[in-house]
Amino acid sequence: QRVPRFLLTGGQDGMIHLRDIQFNLLWSLNMKETTPLSLQPSIQALASRDGKVLIGTKAAEIYEVSLTGSLDTVRHVEGHYQSRGEVWGLGVHPKLHYLVTCADDQTVRLWDYKNRRPVNIIHTMMACRAVDFHPDGSQIAVTHNDGHLQVLSSDLSTEMAKITVSSSWSPCVAYSPDGHLLAIGCRGDDADAAVVCLYETKSWSCRAKCRGHANAVTHVDFSADGQYLRSASTSSAIAYELLYWSTRDGKQVTSSSVIRDVYWATSHCVLGWETQGLWAGVPAVSSAVQHPHATSLLSGQTDVIVTSTRSPDDAHLVAGGDGHLLKVFKAPAYDDHFQYKAYKGHVDSIKRVRFSADGKTLFSVGGLDKAILQFEVKTKK
Numbered sequence: 302q303r304v305p306r307f308l309l310t311g312g313q314d315g316m317i318h319l320r321d322i323q324f325n326l327l328w329s330l331n332m333k334e335t336t337p338l339s340l341q342p343s344i345q346a347l348a349s350r351d352g353k354v355l356i357g358t359k360a361a362e363i364y365e366v367s368l369t370g371s372l373d374t375v376r377h378v379e380g381h382y383q384s385r386g387e388v389w390g391l392g393v394h395p396k397l398h399y400l401v402t403c404a405d406d407q408t409v410r411l412w413d414y415k416n417r418r419p420v421n422i423i424h425t426m427m428a429c430r431a432v433d434f435h436p437d438g439s440q441i442a443v444t445h446n447d448g449h450l451q452v453l454s455s456d457l458s459t460e461m462a463k464i465t466v467s468s469s470w471s472p473c474v475a476y477s478p479d480g481h482l483l484a485i486g487c488r489g490d491d492a493d494a495a496v497v498c499l500y501e502t503k504s505w506s507c508r509a510k511c512r513g514h515a516n517a518v519t520h521v522d523f524s525a526d527g528q529y530l531r532s533a534s535t536s537s538a539i540a541y542e543l544l545y546w547s548t549r550d551g552k553q554v555t556s557s558s559v560i561r562d563v564y565w566a567t568s569h570c571v572l573g574w575e576t577q578g579l580w581a582g583v584p585a586v587s588s589a590v591q592h593p594h595a596t597s598l599l600s601g602q603t604d605v606i607v608t609s610t611r612s613p614d615d616a617h618l619v620a621g622g623d624g625h626l627l628k629v630f631k632a633p634a635y636d637d638h639f640q641y642k643a644y645k646g647h648v649d650s651i652k653r654v655r656f657s658a659d660g661k662t663l664f665s666v667g668g669l670d671k672a673i674l675q676f677e678v679k680t681k682k
Contacts, residue, residue: 309354311344317356319368328368332358335374339364340408341382361671379419380671381406387668389472390432391653392441394455398657400664401457402673403429403443411457414662414675421457431474431486435502442483444471450485452505462505466498472519477527478566482508482548484530486518497521497532499551509551513544520570520608524563529554533570535607543572568611568618568632578634579606579620604628608653612678613660621651621665627676646674 307327311317319328332342339358346357349368356364356374363378381388386405393400398415405428411420428446435441440461441453448469452462466485473486485498495518497511511532520533527548534542545554554560568576604624611618611632618632620641625648628641647667654665656678663676 309347309349311347311356313343315339315342315344317344317347317354330366330372330374332356332364335364335366337374337376340379379422380673381408381410382671385669386428386671387652388666388671388673389430389652389668390443391655391664391666391673392432392434393655393657393664394434395436395438395658397438399455400655400657400673401432401434401441402666403432404671405429405446409441409443409453409457412673414657414664417675423453423457425451428470430470430472433474433476435476436478436480442474442476444474444485446470448487450474450483450500464500464505466500467496472517473521473569475521475523475567475569476502477523477548478525479527482523482527484521484523484532486521486532488517495534497530497546497551499530499548508548511544511546511551511553513553514542516542520572522565522567522570523548525566529560529563531560531565531570531573533572535571541572543570568609571606571609571620574635575633576609576618576620578630578636578639579609579618579628580604581637607650610654610656612656613658616680619654619656619663621647621654623650625649625651625667627651627654627663627665644676647672 306322308320315332317330320326332339339360339362341358341360343359345359348355352369354366361380361382365375381404383406388404390403400412400414403409407425407428408422410422413420429443431444433442438455443451448467450464450466467487469488471485471487475484483500483502487496495514495516497518499508501508514534516534518532519535522531530546530548532544545560547554605622606620607622609620615632618630618634620628627644630639630641647670649667649670651665652668656663661678663678665674
């Protein structure tokens, strides 16, 4: 019996056509009219089997539709997109199994990481760079590349505040442990030097501006008691700085004896006593990974560390950066010869790493690969 042959095509106009071998039109679908609606319906890939079609769109979506029955579509996959856009923002809910991401595609997305599915998405009309959950999980702070701070409800359904912080983008944002303050690290420009802006979260008034960095502030940490703040500038070869501040008035703390025994609520600053080993660690023999983009890292050369985080039990430090590998150290990593275990998955620079509240899951986001990776944390009993 002769097997019929067909031609399936899709284009930038979002139209999909099925034709027979004589090019007679048999079936069509307009992706601009589907439910759920595609964010960018331009067709990038098609595959058919057993009377069903899988459709890949420019918005990093994968739909499924039947050729023989209803034209109803099912969206199986969605995510951040944009050919040259990066994903930077990553925050994890302090109690529930949710995480939030933001990116250059001008979207903020809420995810259910337990069930591995999207929950909600909003369009901000501006590229976003950093995001964080309030310690009680009631709100989410997002920084935009035009210098605005947007505060959203935890389900992204309501805008609670929107204020202008800077005239340029803000690489980092973090709530204090008690949730009373929000620190925003600013890039700065000719009109305003790089600063850390401290906002009171009840009134959204600016308590202080911490001035002293020579270049963009890329990381911030609060002390566990909320009295101190530390900030790092790592965006320039001449500006690898770690500075300390009083959260009461924003004045710089220059006495080492004052902050020597401070316990920091997080270890997001990639510069510091407990993170100095991240920059020159030695791969553990049992887990060194031969990765095509990390030759210099695995040969003992310094990797440019972009992000770090500490596990909730204070047992481990995780770092990521331009070497495309997740590196897991025992905490604190205060020595250049600390060994680490390396894990691959990203094909671009890792921009953020964060643990879940219970420490059982680790998340990472890659810049141009726009991937959100989820790792299960296994500990020896």
